[in-house]
Amino acid sequence: MGPQSTEVETPRLAEAKIGNDVGLLLAKLHATGSLLNNKALADYGLRERSFSVLTLACSGLEPTQRELADFLSLDPSQVVSLVDDLEHRGLVKRAQGKQDRRAKIIVSTAEGRRIHNKARAALEACEETQLAALSEEENAELRALLKKALWGPPSNQTS
Amino acid sequence: MGPQSTEVETPRLAEAKIGNDVGLLLAKLHATGSLLNNKALADYGLRERSFSVLTLACSGLEPTQRELADFLSLDPSQVVSLVDDLEHRGLVKRAQGKQDRRAKIIVSTAEGRRIHNKARAALEACEETQLAALSEEENAELRALLKKALWGPPSNQTS
DNA sequence: AACAATCGTTGACTTTTTCAATGATCCGTA
DNA sequence: TACGGATCATTGAAAAAGTCAACGATTGTT
DSSP states (O other): OOSSOSOOSOOGGGGSGGGGOHHHHHHHHHHHHHHHHHHHHGGGTOOHHHHHHHHHHHTTSOOBHHHHHHHTTOOHHHHHHHHHHHHHTTSEEEEEOSSOSSSEEEEEOHHHHHHHHHHHHHHHHHHHHHTTTSOHHHHHHHHHHHHHHHHOSOOSSOO | OOSSOSOOSOOGGGGSGGGGOHHHHHHHHHHHHHHHHHHHHGGGTOOHHHHHHHHHHTTTSOOBHHHHHHHTTOOHHHHHHHHHHHHHTTSEEEEEOSSOSSSEEEEEOHHHHHHHHHHHHHHHHHHHHHTTTSOHHHHHHHHHHHHHHHHOSOOSSOO
């Protein structure tokens, strides 16, 4: 098969005005991307969402479940399920919130970090093939635009 | 309140490496966008998907349901439901395929085009507020990058 | 003419999403 | 200090969405 197994030919219907609709473009890229990402993560028993949770658990930011729900656009009850799963498999654990004892802080275990490193490599390779049509600069530009659309102009702290 | 009612402040967790993950950025922008889009379209009894179908029915491209399913990344049975709904409301109708009598071509009615025009205006206004953080050029750049990621470099036919 | 493949459709099944209710805890105010 | 309202994680149920196999009708191929 071809060098990249992702979609290549422009479909007939893309000519319609809706082919420029941001909402549709996002939905479509997200749909095809999710499929591939989940496939790439399946080797590690992860999916896009559980990987996101695991990543944030490994980040050192000590997120609470509420923060995870907000950041990942999920219902709090969905975060419970995700964390339950990861915790049962020994990849993360719940710790008591430091200022707030109602909140649970999600932190990674050593095994969690081990799995995460492998999964991250696989995911990065996967996303690279998805965006194979874009140059390195375009790839970075896309990220920057998405972030700006979401959170406004980057504050000039950190790099 | 702020000038745009959409999200503005960068959340704490965005600092994590995953804040640069294209998959997550797409998911997040799509999630918040869908919510707003559906809200904007609700006045016309439409949602993102039924609007997409209606748009393509109005495009003159005479799409078949199979083409709609492929283009919108939907299961054929989902297209059945969407078209059923629009047809019951008199916005589109099913016509027999020209070369293939198995296929159904989806075409708009006069009423369908009327509704579509109004809904499109509302949606465009809605998306403009969503991408308010982007300049006009950045907005166009984002569209171009998304299209390129999906379908490769634009073929130099049409304008 | 026979066969496999495709289109739209249906219906069953699974997964995901949504939402209200709960106990524990926090915060502000009296 | 004690009260009241708000927030956190959790549960469970209901609603919505997604997935998938099977079907009749039709197509194209052998």
